[in-house]
Amino acid sequence: MQIGFVGLGSMGAAIAMNLVESGHEVQVFNRSPGRAEPLGKAGATVAASPAEAAHLVDVVFSMVADDAALTAVTLGENGILAGLRPGALHISLSTIGVDTAQALAALHLDAGVGFVSAPVFGRPDAAAARKLFIMAAGADEHLKVAVPLLEQLGQSVGIVGADPSQANLVKLIGNFMLSVIIETLGEACAVAGKAGIDPTHFVDLLTNANFNAPPYKIYGAMIASQQFQPAGFSLPLGQKDNRLMLAAAEALGVPLPLASLLHDRFLAVRSQGIGAEHDWSAVALCALTEAGMRKDARRP
Known part of the structure; x- marks a missing residue:
């Protein structure tokens, strides 16, 4: 599958590497370019912006530190929403507030793309070992796409409900x-x-x-x-x-x-x-x- 990944901190880098090693075609972006180098050497394509990481992919993941960071990489002319094609899916792995998740879900709906919140329990070593516990919420049609991917990243995926903010x-x-x-x-x-x-x-x-x-x-x-x-x-x-x-x-x-x-x-x-x-x-x-x-x- 063609996948984008935005946010390569300790958690994000480990998760993105697992996607690469699972055989997916992965386009990655991080604000500090040096964080993307190991992924590039492993076979990922290094993008110049979140929009480029999301361009023409089926699914884009994001894993950033907080609400402000997720809003910044999602919105604007260089954001994830600008790059996603209609019908694609954004899976947010970040731990964010309920209000932010609700606002982003509405913006994705207006843009004709899917949005699933799937925050994770686990530390970087668990992410690298695919031992995360993942909480996921979103529309059934979007979860059907998200869950098989999430199952490649953790030891369990719990479905919370249809409203993405419930997972957060x-x-x-x-x-x-x-x-x-x-x-x-x-x-x-x-x-x-x-x-x-x-x-x-x-x-x-x-x-x-x-x-x-x-x-x-x-x-x-x-x-x-x-x-x-x-x-x-x-x-x-x-x-x-x-x-x-x-x-x-x-x-x-x-x-x-x-x-x-x-x-x-x-x-x-x-x-x-x-x-x-x-x-x-x-x-x-x-x-x-x-x-x-x-x-x-x-x-x-």
């Missing part, structure tokens, strides 16, 4: 739940450490008992050791998703006390100079610092 809401809810796990682990390690229990041993004990699940194992090890680099999912992106979750809940009239707590935790840890080079699990440093258990108060 499910992804935001999932990230909210993960952020609560991170906060809980930070507080738990602070208590255990203050009592003289080695946090790494403590996490090993619990993740081999009732908490034997990947989020507890992955984030527990990072928090216990206070090693938050390299970032599998950066702190500013986690903060962004928390903000989008609160906005979606407010629009629905649903209070989220824990998300509000995490909002303040993100602000507090960012005020300490902890930024994009750190994993979002570094938000646990708030609990560790308050308990006097941070290894180095000057550096994470």
Whole structure:
């Protein structure tokens, strides 16, 4: 199949490479051209703009950081919509807000092209290993095209509904739940450490008992050791998703006390100079610092 791919960050590059290795003809674009070089060497065509990446393809994927980036690569004379032929399909893998997804779905409908939201759960290593968990939503006719491709990229594809924005809401809810796990682990390690229990041993004990699940194992090890680099999912992106979750809940009239707590935790840890080079699990440093258990108060 002829496929376009826009956005070659850590996640996007791994997913695009899997499409190339699956035998598809792939046209790729990234704002920083150097990110496209490995794909070009693997057989992909490097495009000069999102419109060129979308030109004459059956499907174009996008995987960018946030709402503003997706809007920028989709709209305008050099955007994805300008390049897509009528009847083609845009699959957005990005974690974006509900309002943005709804607006983009309407614009695609007006342009006569399909739009599917398919945000993913998983870190770059999972993307490379085709182990992502994918949430997809869109019209049935568009999902019939999207799902077989998505199944080549992950270990499961969950169908959320016909409204693309529903998939984005499910992804935001999932990230909210993960952020609560991170906060809980930070507080738990602070208590255990203050009592003289080695946090790494403590996490090993619990993740081999009732908490034997990947989020507890992955984030527990990072928090216990206070090693938050390299970032599998950066702190500013986690903060962004928390903000989008609160906005979606407010629009629905649903209070989220824990998300509000995490909002303040993100602000507090960012005020300490902890930024994009750190994993979002570094938000646990708030609990560790308050308990006097941070290894180095000057550096994470």
